[in-house]
Amino acid sequence: MSNAAKTGAVLVVGGGISGLTAALEAAEVGKDVFLIERNPYFGGRVAQLNQYFPKLCPPSCGLEINFKRIKNNRRIRTYTMTTVKSVSGGPGNYEVTLETAPRYINSNCTACGDCAQACTDEIDNAFNFGMDKRKAIYLPHEMAFPRRYVLAKEACSAQCLEAVKAACKYNAIDTEMQAETVTLHVGSIVWATGWNPYDSSKLTNLKPESSSAIITNMMMERMAADNGPTGGKIVRPGDNKEIESIAFVQCAGSRDENHLEYCSYICCMATFKQMTYVRERYPNAKIYVFYIDLRTPGKYEHFREKLRTDANAQFIKGKVADIVAESDGSVTVIAENAVTGEKIRQKVDMCVLATGMQPALGEQGKALGLKMDGNGFVVSEPEKGMIAAGCARSAADVYTCAQSGTAAALKAIQTA
Amino acid sequence: MSVKVQPDIDFIKEMKEAGGDTLKKCFQCATCSVVCPLSSDQKPFPRQQMIFAQWGLKDRLLGDPNVLLCHQCGDCTAYCPRGARPGDVMGAIRAYAYRHYGWPSFLANLASKSQNLPILFGIPAAIICIMWLIAGGSHNIPNAKDFVDFGYSHFFGHWDFKFLTRNVLFIDLIMIPTASLSVFAVFKGVTGLWKKMTENAGIGAALYRPSPLQFVKEFLWPSVQEIVRHDRFKKCEANKDRVAGHQPLMWAFIGLFFVTGYSFISQDFIGILLPSLHGPMSMLNPVKIIANIAAIAMIYGVGVLWSNRSEMEESGQATSTFYDWFLIWMIMGVGVTGMGSELMRLIGIPSLGYVVYYLHLVSVMMLFLYMPYTKFAHLVYRTLAMTFERYRESAYVKNPLMG
Numbered sequence: 159m160s161n162a163a164k165t166g167a168v169l170v171v172g173g174g175i176s177g178l179t180a181a182l183e184a185a186e187v188g189k190d191v192f193l194i195e196r197n198p199y200f201g202g203r204v205a206q207l208n209q210y211f212p213k214l215c216p217p218s219c220g221l222e223i224n225f226k227r228i229k230n231n232r233r234i235r236t237y238t239m240t241t242v243k244s245v246s247g248g249p250g251n252y253e254v255t256l257e258t259a260p261r262y263i264n265s266n267c268t269a270c271g272d273c274a275q276a277c278t279d280e281i282d283n284a285f286n287f288g289m290d291k292r293k294a295i296y297l298p299h300e301m302a303f304p305r306r307y308v309l310a311k312e313a314c315s316a317q318c319l320e321a322v323k324a325a326c327k328y329n330a331i332d333t334e335m336q337a338e339t340v341t342l343h344v345g346s347i348v349w350a351t352g353w354n355p356y357d358s359s360k361l362t363n364l365k366p367e368s369s370s371a372i373i374t375n376m377m378m379e380r381m382a383a384d385n386g387p388t389g390g391k392i393v394r395p396g397d398n399k400e401i402e403s404i405a406f407v408q409c410a411g412s413r414d415e416n417h418l419e420y421c422s423y424i425c426c427m428a429t430f431k432q433m434t435y436v437r438e439r440y441p442n443a444k445i446y447v448f449y450i451d452l453r454t455p456g457k458y459e460h461f462r463e464k465l466r467t468d469a470n471a472q473f474i475k476g477k478v479a480d481i482v483a484e485s486d487g488s489v490t491v492i493a494e495n496a497v498t499g500e501k502i503r504q505k506v507d508m509c510v511l512a513t514g515m516q517p518a519l520g521e522q523g524k525a526l527g528l529k530m531d532g533n534g535f536v537v538s539e540p541e542k543g544m545i546a547a548g549c550a551r552s553a554a555d556v557y558t559c560a561q562s563g564t565a566a567a568l569k570a571i572q573t574a
Numbered sequence: 575m576s577v578k579v580q581p582d583i584d585f586i587k588e589m590k591e592a593g594g595d596t597l598k599k600c601f602q603c604a605t606c607s608v609v610c611p612l613s614s615d616q617k618p619f620p621r622q623q624m625i626f627a628q629w630g631l632k633d634r635l636l637g638d639p640n641v642l643l644c645h646q647c648g649d650c651t652a653y654c655p656r657g658a659r660p661g662d663v664m665g666a667i668r669a670y671a672y673r674h675y676g677w678p679s680f681l682a683n684l685a686s687k688s689q690n691l692p693i694l695f696g697i698p699a700a701i702i703c704i705m706w707l708i709a710g711g712s713h714n715i716p717n718a719k720d721f722v723d724f725g726y727s728h729f730f731g732h733w734d735f736k737f738l739t740r741n742v743l744f745i746d747l748i749m750i751p752t753a754s755l756s757v758f759a760v761f762k763g764v765t766g767l768w769k770k771m772t773e774n775a776g777i778g779a780a781l782y783r784p785s786p787l788q789f790v791k792e793f794l795w796p797s798v799q800e801i802v803r804h805d806r807f808k809k810c811e812a813n814k815d816r817v818a819g820h821q822p823l824m825w826a827f828i829g830l831f832f833v834t835g836y837s838f839i840s841q842d843f844i845g846i847l848l849p850s851l852h853g854p855m856s857m858l859n860p861v862k863i864i865a866n867i868a869a870i871a872m873i874y875g876v877g878v879l880w881s882n883r884s885e886m887e888e889s890g891q892a893t894s895t896f897y898d899w900f901l902i903w904m905i906m907g908v909g910v911t912g913m914g915s916e917l918m919r920l921i922g923i924p925s926l927g928y929v930v931y932y933l934h935l936v937s938v939m940m941l942f943l944y945m946p947y948t949k950f951a952h953l954v955y956r957t958l959a960m961t962f963e964r965y966r967e968s969a970y971v972k973n974p975l976m977g
Binding site: 478 | 656
């Protein structure tokens with residue numbers, strides 16, 4: 159690259175599986191890479207999964223090796239709790255302003271955990287979708303990278319702040335830390351801003367707030383995970399009842415122009431995968447899957463065929479459009495079986511809404527000058543050095559995201 | 575069970591024209607059947623009707639009581655994930671069915687398209703105009719004093735033959751054939767629909783058939799009671815405001831039916847013995863009071879439905895169709911011209927009063943004449959479907975021992 163106007167650097171926005179992959183691929187061919195992440199940890203949504211299909215690997219399987227590669231690569235500079243404030247300039251030389259929110263913990267932290275023991279205040283555990291509480295000073299999750307605590311200062315009393323500071327042997331807690339602004343010059347930007355689970359409270363006909371027996375598929379992932387709120391037990395939130403029957407509600411908000419117009423791609427496979435979680439724990443539990451179409455593209459068909467043979471599982475073609483909370487804590491899901499032409503009212507102990515993927519960048523993307531499609535996904539403009547990767551680009555599974563990260567890196571290094 | 579599918583492409587095209595243009599978007603998720611407050615557990619709708627319509631299975635739909643049981647609440651359309659607007663499609667199927675069962679078919683076809691509006695108005699307008707000219711035309715327009723005394727009772731002139739006034743004779747000559755045609759068309763339609771519904775439901779020759787009295791008592795009368803109470807209408811969620819318009823309108827029609835019946839009997843029969851009954855009624859006459867209350871209820875009710883439909887169309891909850899609007903216009907026409915001619919009489923403007931009264935006769939004749947083919951036909955067809963629904967579930971059809 160002889161063009162002097164080019165900075166030679168790549169900015170990767172988002173440190174999930176797509177961003178990690180893009181950053182590593184670009185750095186390993188010799189580019190300088192800035193990798194930023196909004197959360198205090200890298201790993202994104204994959205870090206929250208119990209297993210990912212089709213091989214049902216735990217997330218550590220794919221993430222750990224990537225973290226190691228990042229640690230070993232001096233060309234990658236990482237920023238957590240950091241977001242993009244503005245982008246100016248043009249391809250080959252963008253000026254990007256970043257803002258890093260205060261973590262209140264400096265690099266002295268060894269993650270010994272003494273501060274958390276001393277901490278008296280608690281907050282909802284966002285990593286577990288609020289299913290449990292955690293201390294206001296916390297390690298985001300057990301395998302968090304960077305391995306450093308975070309302080310939720312606004313949730314702490316003055317007393318509590320004093321207590322945690324006193325408990326830290328390494329002088330790592332700095333409650334006066336301020337938000338910082340950084341300006342970078344990069345040649346191209348990879349947008350790997352990922353997705354959020356669709357807000358189930360918008361599904362008014364399913365009334366998800368009416369019963370604690372109604373959970374989302376991502377909550378199910380956390381429940382099934384050993385480091386989750388229940389230590390890997392799948393029980394009904396609220397009364398911890400063991401599950402004798404469970405219903406999966408497919409397309410909860412996806413393929414629906416009132417919510418997400420598109421197919422979220424992963425929810426059918428996620429449900430098949432979660433059937434294995436249920437089956438491992440409850441060999442005789444009744445499983446009901448309500449669907450419009452079962453979409454298991456490519457090789458995933460084999461996975462579906464295997465799960466379809468489960469004698470205690472029923473697959474009902476018909477979308478659940480109403481859920482009634484029962485007095486005994488269970489719920490009744492209501493659908494029309496489009497094959498028999500009759501309505502079915504199935505009472506189950508627990509109900510999982512297979513909610514879809516909503517692009518996390520949303521409206522902010524437009525403000526930053528990105529080309530977005532009608533659903534909020536980023537449309538790549540490689541000639542401008544603006545490249546979308548992973549679920550910022552379209553709803554996708556983990557391995558497609560990794561491929562997309564590599565593809566984005568290949569495009570990004572050409573403009574950088 | 576294998577089904578021989580014989581798609582009727584023209585039917586699909588017609589559906590699309592009649593407000594069901596979104597039909598093909600449906601991907602059969604069945605959300606509609608669940609959110610529908612009126613659909614039953616055993617025979618839910620409108621998911622099945624959507625696929626039948628997509629496939630052009632006209633025969634299935636023409637004999638399907640569910641098509642008529644739908645009150646177009648719009649809950650299905652509101653929750654439809656594809657914008658397939660099942661509520662509008664069901665309305666389009668009903669419009670098609672009324673036409674299909676309509677007799678004579680040229681009249682049914684005529685009444686189904688907005689471009690025929692000049693003819694639809696022109697037929698009654700011409701008939702009444704010709705009758706008026708035959709009756710003496712402008713010679714019959716009274717002076718202000720006579721107008722106060724006689725109102726419109728000399729519209730078609732006057733003679734001294736005391737047993738039947740000239741006016742009543744002419745009105746009878748116009749309206750009795752019109753009403754008879756309508757009644758006969760309804761009879762043909764109702765028997766055709768009943769036959770098709772029993773065929774499609776696979777109800778063969780019944781072992782026991784209800785007597786006419788049993789039929790009325792067990793099936794028809796409970797349906798009528800339900801209609802009067804507006805039970806189903808009140809279950810609608812997305813569009814619950816319609817009850818506030820439809821219920822007064824229904825009572826208005828019941829009131830005016832009574833008033834018309836009273837007038838017919840008093841003018842054509844009792845009037846022979848008591849000629850004093852001829853001429854306009856006193857405003858304090860109980861029948862006149864009922865008539866006035868009913869007229870106000872009619873204008874109010876159809877006004878609510880009018881604004882409600884406009885709002886639904888503006889907000890995208892419903893598609894604008896001639897089928898829906900024609901009935902609203904006709905009823906509004908009857909109400910406004912009726913009240914208008916009464917006002918003209920009370921104010922005392924004969925010439926303008928005569929024009930408004932003429933338009934009133936035209937709109938009333940339109941309502942009678944097109945009743946079997948327009949949306950007004952829901953009056954009989956939906957009642958019949960509700961009756962059939964009860965019959966279908968009864969022991970006459972379902973052997974209670976066989977389950």
